[in-house]
Amino acid sequence: MIRPALMGLLALLLAPVPTEAGPPRRIVSFNLCSDQLVLLLARRERIASVSYLAADPAMSALADQARGLHLNHRQAEEILALDPDLVLTSTFTDRATTALLARLGRRVVALPPVTSLAETRAQILDVADLLGEPARGRAMVAELDAALAAVPPPAPPRARAVLFQANGWTEGPATLAGDLLRHAGLDNLAVSYGIDAYGRLPLETVLLAAPDLVVSGTMPGNAPSLGQALLDHPALRTALPDRRRVRVPEALWTCGLPQTADAVALLARARDRLR
Template structure:
């Protein structure tokens, strides 16, 4: 109750500006994917704050742009004094903060998690429209589509791939990474083995499936953790030795943005580099 009362007092002193009739001039982002869109589409000059995660190049595609604006940790106490005319948040994060901001009269736009490339393009368009930057949004989508269309043709018999993330998570069916893999000419084995977008695969399942390519979805400069243990398991070592493992930072396809094209290009290059006679882990290999 005291926290709410304090926020109300601050709110009265710094009421939110109204930008319904024009471009919002004080934008606050509470979501890493929103950080990228507002910084790319509106520019740092109109952004009052982004998440502190946006400054970390291991997980952010716009760390250079984020260095020019203040950051937040998703707290209402940080947002209210900024008197934003638009707050953009993720649909599944900072729920208490967004509820408080709405009660105080701030406009909050929530972004969902796209399940397809078309949904990603639509999200870029929706954010661009709200920012009053429709042309920039259309240009961004056009560039991504053009890059996807320019990918090298894939063979009729697509090589198989499995995405390996910390804690055994993978990219399953009904996800943007699943579609990016397909655009790159790869058959996502996890779409058959996993039950949802972000399912988990045991080491035994990966070894038994014997994918042609292992996509290691982790930042090479991330600090060591128990979650990464599977990524470095000896049973997967033959993929690296045989040139069948490709590192791909999660940031490249975690959000709607230009990096989706870069992810597809890297995967297409890795697929093309797989020599027909390259070493492949033997069937039934165990460690």
């Protein structure tokens, strides 16, 4: 079984106190991705707090569910004041806060960021177990799989796409966005440049490679972004007509969720429009 191994990876920062019997009843999350998993899987009355980002519709796919809940600003003090029996976060954010909470005897679980839909499924099931809601976890995974199955398969010839993000960053196959491209039946240009996870692709290189699709994220709420200005470069607009440039809402692929399947559907539609 892979699940127990993943579980070990997941529970990086288990506090020394033994867990009480029964599911956690005062759950606090302070990372956008763990926030959304808690909103999906936990019973509402057991959620003590999620981070303010979870209520931002530009960043979060579940902003509506977050409304009305206590929203924290990722500070150890405010989290402690809520007296949580389980704190969820990511291995990437606020390591100092995470370590402090664990040292103060709270049960803290840091989730690693997912880099594929397979990892998304496993993480949903793991967190569901942790929250004492295994049936909800299985239902969410079934929802994800159903949405993926509804995406029409690609017809040959295969199209080549490149992920072109703020400041010219691209993502290879070993990332969630890269895995979404694969599920949408698109070849990832980053592979030809030896990029497995993250790397830079100069605009010139992208233009010369002439990909069929250029895929970028949308800046949350269209907030002004210097990094995104590159995606509107006149050379890119001239070389590629609008239908060959796709924007994926950031909320769909920042975290691995059932909603992430919508990003695959969006990419598949863009792929079919090429014909």
